[in-house]
Amino acid sequence: MSRVRNALVIGGGVAGPVTAMALHKAGIEATVYEAYPSTADGVGGSLALAPNGQAALEVVGALDAVRATGLPIPKQVMSFGGREVELPRLSGLPPLLLVQRADLYRALYDVAVETGVRFEHGRRLTAIDGTTVRFADGTTATADVVIGADGVHSTVRGLIDPAAPGPRYTGMLGLESIVDHPVPTGTGTMYFSFGKRAYYLFWRRPDGTTHFGANLPQERPMTLREARTVRATDWLARLAAAYGDDEPGGPLVRHIDPAKLTVTGALHIMPPVPRWHRGHVVLVGDAVHAPSNTSGQGASLAIESAVELARCLRDLPDAASAFAAYERMRRPRVEGIAARAAKVNHMKAPGPVMKAVMPVMMRLLLKTAMRPEKAFGHEQRYRVDWSAPVGGAVSATP
Structure with missing residues (x-):
């Protein structure tokens, strides 16, 4: 049983509210601190939630609210050089769900507030001293752990490790x-x-x-x-x-x-981040793993990691062991997906060499996409088993 009783979550985008909801479900009080002075209504474009991300939202009770704002996409077609190919779907999984980022923010915020999560707006982080955080307005807050969910340009990441790579x-x-x-x-x-x-x-x-x-x-x-x-x-x-x-x-x-x-x-x-945590401070979501949008997994991985971090804090005796288990659980998965997506990125903004070999690369990409179980099954069939205790041997399904 964890001795962590409360947490400060820095960032109110996607990973922050989900982390707070999952911590609340685990019996850990969480407050979200957001730099923006208000909610993010009208901010951002669209994003996709893969089946694994939708399943993780279901764990924290937010899937229905998010699904109500989205558009299911049961069919995907790839077009190149006048050729169109319908991509096969993985059997037994819900379709991709398209949502406007602002609608996702609002749905997560509303569900989090309903579950008892508190939000503090206009709090821009400037420093962390142990488990006390300092904000630009001069205020401070203290809890057992501090969780950086502050996105790809994370301030918390630099405070954990000043030598950490940037996006x-x-x-x-x-x-x-x-x-x-x-x-x-x-x-x-x-x-x-x-x-x-x-x-x-x-x-x-x-x-x-x-x-x-x-x-x-x-x-x-x-x-x-x-x-x-x-x-x-x-x-x-x-x-x-x-x-x-x-x-x-x-x-x-x-x-x-x-x-x-x-x-x-x-x-x-985000390139691989050497240090995911230090002391009582840890990173989650895009702050530590932001794959290319080509992956179709950015938001889904952030949501998964938020729930998995809460499981580790729930079940392990202290922050150090919980953070270590969380990193062991998540790093291979997120870095593998990021590496896969990076290969496709070269075809989206091709240089002279890539343009010359594009026809060959597209044939290879299509060949891979036509075998979805092998290409994406391990990504989209992943499920967080909330009921399973986290111990020395960390695993998830499948």
Whole structure:
């Protein structure tokens, strides 16, 4: 039985509220401290929740609320060089669930509050002294453990290890829009298109409009603030240059209303982080493992890790043993998925060499995708067994 009674969770995005809910379920009091002055309504683009992430949400009682805001995607199609291939699904699993990031934040926040989790907004972390955290407004808070769920640009990560690597830029920026232009497909089908110059994806929404997302090659990374100072018409000109010759990419771009274009910012991945924890402080979610969006697993892995960390703190006698077990449990899985996704990233923003070998690489990618059980079964069939005690031999199913 753990002697950890309470926790401070830094970050109110995805991993933070789920961690707090899982800790509450484990009998550990948790308070979430968020730097933003209010909830994240209207912030961010869209993301996908894989079956394993949905299963982890069910553990903390948040799946129904999140599912109510999302769009199931039972069919996925890959398009390249005029060829379209429907990707087979894993049997017995629910479809991919698309959600707007802001809707996910709100659903998680509402469920967490209902379960008794407390949120403190406008608290930007500046320092950690043992188990006491200090905020920019001069306030402090203390608990048995401190959990850094503060995203890819984590402050907590640098406080654990000043030499820790930072996020790596993928060479792409994310842009999205709801387009008042139909595509010849039914609702619930997502298209992944490796266009002539860059990668994009789209799906039809229930109201007949189309959701368009671009991974636009960009040599220099830009902060979200920088990217949003660029005029929407300038971004549309860039999109037209990248996708204008594609079908249906070109027509979709030409129908984007500048007022409805959303810049979601530079796309980053986290390289392997040497230190996941120090003393009574530990990292969770994107702060310690942020795979490329190519993986389709970023949010799902963050949710899994949040629940698994709570299990370890519930069952092991102290923070040191709980954090060590948590890292042993999670590191091989998250780093393996990140490595798999990184290979695909080169095809989304190809250089001259990659462009030359793209046809061969695409054939290999399609061959892999057509064997989903071997390619993704171990990722999507993973289930957190909340009822199983965590001991010396750490495992999860399958």
